[in-house]
Amino acid sequence: MPFSLIRSCAAALLLAAGAAGAQQPATVRVDYLHSGNALQDSYALERVVIEPLPWPGDMSQALDETNRGQNRVEVVDAKNGDLLYSRGFSTIFGEWRTTEEANRMNRGFEESVRFPKFDKPVRVRILKRDERNAFSVVWSVDIDPEAQEVVKKQPAAPAKPVPIRVSGPSPQKVDLLVMGDGYTARDMKKFEADARRLADYLFTVSPFKERAADFNVWAIAVPTEKSGITRPSTGVHNPSALGTRYDIFGSERYVLTLDNRALRDIAQHAPYEFIEILVNNETYGGGGIFGQFSTAAASNDWANYLFVHEFGHHFAGLADEYYTSPVAYQAGATRIEPWEPNVTALRDPASVKWKKDVKAGTPLPTPWPKAEYEEYSRAYQKRRAALRAANRPESEMSALFREDLAHTNELFSKAKHRHDVGAFEGANYEATGYYRSEMQCLMFDRSEKFCNACSDGIAEIIDLYSRPRQAK
Known part of the structure; x- marks a missing residue:
């Protein structure tokens, strides 16, 4: 399909989404501060926002039963406690607290949870896995979307979303938003080409290949003054709209943004459930947080691998299977069964997670x-x-x-x-x-295929966010 036609079709879908307010509820975002250290943490509400676009998800699949993530958000009826919405996720704070630094100081990180607007006040609960690997509530806050302090009007979009792949209405599809950082105004064509190239590659890798029709892909980037992002270890400091940088937690290849508000304020102008940030750099690097976002160096020779590997973390909560590369995290004292679908502590070999595939x-x-x-x-x-x-x-x-x-x-x-x-x-x-x-496996080294356990874990998340086409 010619790109001009794709763009017009995508624009029509966005307009249709905007006109479907009666069918799709608004999107509520709760921004909060998560702070603490290795031993304790606390939460504080920052603001509640009604985003410009309707909720992109399928309301018939509001509850998450995949048991993924270090955390879980639950939205319940404030009066009777009925569960209305849930999703698993992990956080940058959760990773930081396993570093050496967290043993000697406190830090705070911005976080957000998003959910469909309900026609009643709700209670938002944040849950965390405990030492038994079970979820327990660590914070809750009552939210009335109609309250005066709720931000209901947003500034104009700083950039327009570009359609990369449009398969159907957002509620029936997984919406992936590819964001750019470190791209100047002159680099915008390169950004679109990078986004298209890497998204296309994603859909050559199983099981994304077989489920490509279940995805929409959008792209958006706010230009920067200089090409490339900040890399403190080499003295490079390039201010950018998303604040993405290398050297997170002292790891030279770890790329994240700690400016969650900037990320969400730009992302809210496109339909999305998942985000991958492309940084306009050649140096090898990337990162991925389940349910938050992933990053990849778009100009590196291994960009294809980086894009898919880091998206595996963000999209499906896949664990790294490698163990010989240096990382910032400290080893835990105990070996509880990981929640990630592709690794195990093997406490019960007869019931290993992937036993259906074991001959x-x-x-x-x-x-x-x-x-x-x-x-x-x-x-x-x-x-x-x-x-x-x-x-x-x-x-x-x-x-x-x-x-x-x-x-x-x-x-x-x-x-x-x-x-x-x-x-x-x-x-x-x-x-x-x-x-x-x-x-x-692609999560073990730089090979090109996911193992069966990873593929099954990915497929389960696709099923959670997409509505399969009805057979004719």
């Missing part, structure tokens, strides 16, 4: 060339750190990544259980105590 006779735990892999990886990580410390050209880092993947493929090709589903020790940033379902 009879497959040993659990499952042998793999772990010692050989770790020996090579230690040397590889030293080379990687040396390249970064010397600020070598990004092409040298990309070449090292290609070499590493080739070595892993060769090593694994000779392994007995290369194509089996089992329980392979080493996952979730830990060499022992956590297991992944297959020897290799």
